[in-house]
Amino acid sequence: MERMKFLVTRLVSSALFAALLVGALWAPLGAQQCSSDVVSLDCGAAVSCVTHGGAEGLVISGNYAFVAAYDAGLSAVDVSAPGSPVFLDSCHTPGDASGLVISGSYAFVADYSAGFSVVDIGTPANMQLVANVHRAGDQAYAVALSGNYAYVANGNLGLSVYDISVPTNPVYVTSLDTDGSARAVVISGSYAYVGDCEPGLVIVDISNPSSPVKVGGCDTPGNAQWVALSGSYAYVADYNHGLAVVDISNPASPSVINSVETPDLAWGVYLSGHFAFVADNGTGLHLFDIANPTQPVQVDSCETPGLAMGVVVSGHYAYVADERQGLRIIPIHYAPIGATLDFDPNTLNLKSKGRWVTCYIELPEGCSVADIDVPSVMLNGSILAEDSPWSIGDYDLDGIADLMVKFDRAAVAAILPTGENVAVTVTGKVGTAQFSGTDYIRVIRPPIIPPEKGDPTPSIEAASLDVHPNPFNPSVRIQYAVPAQARVLVQVFSVTGQLIRTLEDLDRLAGLYTVDWNGKDEAGRDVSSGLYVCRLVVGSEVVAKKLTLLK
Numbered sequence: 213m214e215r216m217k218f219l220v221t222r223l224v225s226s227a228l229f230a231a232l233l234v235g236a237l238w239a240p241l242g243a244q245q246c247s248s249d250v251v252s253l254d255c256g257a258a259v260s261c262v263t264h265g266g267a268e269g270l271v272i273s274g275n276y277a278f279v280a281a282y283d284a285g286l287s288a289v290d291v292s293a294p295g296s297p298v299f300l301d302s303c304h305t306p307g308d309a310s311g312l313v314i315s316g317s318y319a320f321v322a323d324y325s326a327g328f329s330v331v332d333i334g335t336p337a338n339m340q341l342v343a344n345v346h347r348a349g350d351q352a353y354a355v356a357l358s359g360n361y362a363y364v365a366n367g368n369l370g371l372s373v374y375d376i377s378v379p380t381n382p383v384y385v386t387s388l389d390t391d392g393s394a395r396a397v398v399i400s401g402s403y404a405y406v407g408d409c410e411p412g413l414v415i416v417d418i419s420n421p422s423s424p425v426k427v428g429g430c431d432t433p434g435n436a437q438w439v440a441l442s443g444s445y446a447y448v449a450d451y452n453h454g455l456a457v458v459d460i461s462n463p464a465s466p467s468v469i470n471s472v473e474t475p476d477l478a479w480g481v482y483l484s485g486h487f488a489f490v491a492d493n494g495t496g497l498h499l500f501d502i503a504n505p506t507q508p509v510q511v512d513s514c515e516t517p518g519l520a521m522g523v524v525v526s527g528h529y530a531y532v533a534d535e536r537q538g539l540r541i542i543p544i545h546y547a548p549i550g551a552t553l554d555f556d557p558n559t560l561n562l563k564s565k566g567r568w569v570t571c572y573i574e575l576p577e578g579c580s581v582a583d584i585d586v587p588s589v590m591l592n593g594s595i596l597a598e599d600s601p602w603s604i605g606d607y608d609l610d611g612i613a614d615l616m617v618k619f620d621r622a623a624v625a626a627i628l629p630t631g632e633n634v635a636v637t638v639t640g641k642v643g644t645a646q647f648s649g650t651d652y653i654r655v656i657r658p659p660i661i662p663p664e665k666g667d668p669t670p671s672i673e674a675a676s677l678d679v680h681p682n683p684f685n686p687s688v689r690i691q692y693a694v695p696a697q698a699r700v701l702v703q704v705f706s707v708t709g710q711l712i713r714t715l716e717d718l719d720r721l722a723g724l725y726t727v728d729w730n731g732k733d734e735a736g737r738d739v740s741s742g743l744y745v746c747r748l749v750v751g752s753e754v755v756a757k758k759l760t761l762l763k
Contacts, residue, residue, distance in 0.1 A: 261297035267533035303339035311354035322352035365394035407436035480522035491520035551649030581615035589640035675750035683760035698751035
């Protein structure tokens with residue numbers, strides 16, 4: 213298929229420059245994160261790691277999991293190999309570490325009765341407590357950061373604010389009574405969303421950190437223990453009433469739009485794509501599809517050996533704070549991102565001598581082909597794409613970037629069967645996800661065919677081409693002459709040069725031959741009335757004739 217090369221081409225010698233340029237040109241501005249759908253939780257492959265305390269909250273940072281391990285303080289676990297986690301260190305804090313957040317080389321810890329602690333985690337195997345601020349009545353459960361301030365869900369004291377502009381010397385600023393027992397806090401823009409136990413969700417304006425103001429709230433069916441945000445919705449781990457979904461489009465007037473029960477007590481919730489992962493205490497981890505926020509649907513669950521208190525998702529793993537059983541790591545299986553493929557040629561002659569089979573890959577909205585790892589691209593699970601050349605451009609002129617890669621033609625010919633609709637699948641990595649697409653092409657392995665039986669072999673001095681009738685409807689007979697054994701190609705093109713149909717692609721002995729064209733394209737669709745060009749290639753000779761289709 214003839215194509216227009218557009219914009220960016222990359223050769224090995226300019227790999228870095230092209231990679232940067234391609235990203236700038238083709239990364240979708242403001243696009244949603246490119247992610248694939250969760251298929252299932254692999255409970256059988258889950259592993260645990262001790263944290264030497266009751267794991268209640270956690271954060272994943274690089275190759276490390278930092279766990280609020282209650283009476284053991286802050287624990288660090290190396291998760292560079294998630295299937296084989298390694299405990300590194302525990303840093304005892306003055307209280308019982310219940311929640312944390314990380315910024316730079318510091319972990320800011322909600323330390324229950326000891327209030328607010330700061331731990332230097334620059335060396336995860338040797339963490340150091342560097343600060344603690346304690347006030348009478350502290351019940352610090354969770355912490356969130358915004359700018360130079362830490363906001364602590366502080367139980368009966370409500371929402372407490374600390375100035376952390378100097379992390380080793382945090383300064384208490386103020387507290388806001390939230391009317392309940394503040395258990396969780398998440399920040400978006402100038403608002404803090406507080407899981408306030410019995411009163412449900414409370415929304416606080418923190419545009420002035422020294423004077424936070426409650427602006428709205430709504431009573432959830434249960435006792436709000438944790439909060440996660442996505443767009444105009446808050447998802448609340450609602451303790452004895454599972455997962456509650458709250459419309460927060462108007463912070464002054466949030467409203468519960470649905471609630472889904474879980475078998476035990478929902479303590480934690482984490483959002484990834486259009487899925488909610490709920491830590492449900494005695495029944496482990498539950499997975500909900502929230503593509504439609506008004507109707508969450510449970511799609512899977514996985515029991516844990518302890519009591520699931522919190523959950524974080526990173527890459528292809530869910531990390532569960534599993535109370536006295538420490539850190540539980542559960543693999544997640546994802547469906548690959550669906551790619552659209554277009555092969556050139558779309559009729560592959562297994563006896564032809566071409567060098568490449570070219571594939572154009574297009575990804576769905578939210579994904580950029582600039583993020584595809586070209587060395588990972590593979591055809592039918594066995595043939596890797598060539599390292600060079602590859603390029604990115606809008607080859608089909610639909611406004612969406614395509615990645616062009618090439619496969620060794622001989623290698624492809626060796627594995628494909630012949631047929632009219634042979635499935636060819638291409639897979640690879642895009643960011644942290646996988647993509648997969650399938651196209652169907654025609655694969656032929658024609659023999660050398662002698663002249664038609666009974667016809668004497670004429671003396672032919674040059675390749676020639678004749679068509680009859682012309683104009684035609686619905687079909688035309690094409691007669692062509694081959695002066696000596698050679699490779700023969702008979703194709704029909706539009707007047708703009710677009711390939712419409714390959715009629716012959718084979719070796720021929722010298723002689724006269726005929727082939728009919730029925731006015732259809734490669735996909736079997738009727739073409740429109742108009743002018744077309746029939747082109748004959750015999751070895752190095754090329755002959756063309758105009759055809760007129762009348763309907």
